[in-house]
Amino acid sequence: MKKVVYAGHLKLRLAIRNIPFEIPEKIYREALEHYYDRDTDHKIATKSLRFREKTKEVMIAYDEFPDRVEIITIHPLKSKQKQQRIENGRWKRL
Amino acid sequence: MNERLKKPFVNYDPDSDVLYIVAQEGEEEEFVEIAPGVNVELDAEGGRFVLFDRVLTGDCRIFKKESGKVEGEHVYNALHPGKEGGNIWLIEEGGDYDLTLEYRGMDRLMVLRWASLAAMPLYPILVTLDLWPLRKSRRYFPHLQ
Numbered sequence: 504m505k506k507v508v509y510a511g512h513l514k515l516r517l518a519i520r521n522i523p524f525e526i527p528e529k530i531y532r533e534a535l536e537h538y539y540d541r542d543t544d545h546k547i548a549t550k551s552l553r554f555r556e557k558t559k560e561v562m563i564a565y566d567e568f569p570d571r572v573e574i575i576t577i578h579p580l581k582s583k584q585k586q587q588r589i590e591n592g593r594w595k596r597l
Numbered sequence: 598m599n600e601r602l603k604k605p606f607v608n609y610d611p612d613s614d615v616l617y618i619v620a621q622e623g624e625e626e627e628f629v630e631i632a633p634g635v636n637v638e639l640d641a642e643g644g645r646f647v648l649f650d651r652v653l654t655g656d657c658r659i660f661k662k663e664s665g666k667v668e669g670e671h672v673y674n675a676l677h678p679g680k681e682g683g684n685i686w687l688i689e690e691g692g693d694y695d696l697t698l699e700y701r702g703m704d705r706l707m708v709l710r711w712a713s714l715a716a717m718p719l720y721p722i723l724v725t726l727d728l729w730p731l732r733k734s735r736r737y738f739p740h741l742q
Binding site: 510511512513515516519520521555566573575576578579580581584 | 608610612613615617619622623624625626627628630636638
């Protein structure tokens with residue numbers, strides 16, 4: 504199992520946006536859907552989870568290295584956003 | 598409750614090459630991608646901007662190459678105090694989270710502003726010349742026989 508590290512940007516976002524620290528790693532470990540984002544050259548994982556008293560789909564963007572996974576950012580995701588990216592070929596399923 | 602900052606702050610993470618401009622702390626409801634890799638974060642209160650808002654409505658100079666991919670370092674350099682020129686992005690809030698996005702070259706904008714002031718004495722002549730070809734049109738001058 505690869506070590507998961509958080510980018511400095513992600514740590515800042517977690518603090519500013521009041522996102523629990525463990526969520527990005529949880530999404531990476533438990534996500535059933537992983538994609539490659541053709542436009543940003545990052546990998547994406549999405550997972551629905553209970554978040555701020557709502558069930559939301561949340562995405563993380565991450566880079567995978569031989570020894571570690573670095574998570575760059577996290578965003579709540581609208582279903583149409585995900586669908587559009589898949590349909591227009593921007594996100595390729597891994 | 599989201600809290601608007603007195604002054605936006607800018608953070609550039611060189612390791613992940615991410616530029617982050619924070620205008621307001623608090624929870625993000627959703628995000629809108631305005632260009633590949635450039636995201637605007639929105640809060641839950643009718644699409645008010647969490648990010649960017651104040652930076653873009655002030656006289657701060659933001660962004661980037663005229664077209665093409667936005668690069669964090671490039672944007673960061675454009676924001677650097679004392680940097681002259683560059684373009685500005687203006688983002689307006691629209692209905693149902695629509696965004697209107699445009700950029701303006703600040704230098705060109707200033708030139709146009711001064712040019713339009715200098716041309717003011719010529720306005721009556723220019724307007725007359727403009728209307729002259731339409732003088733017989735009933736559509737524009739219906740009261741004329």
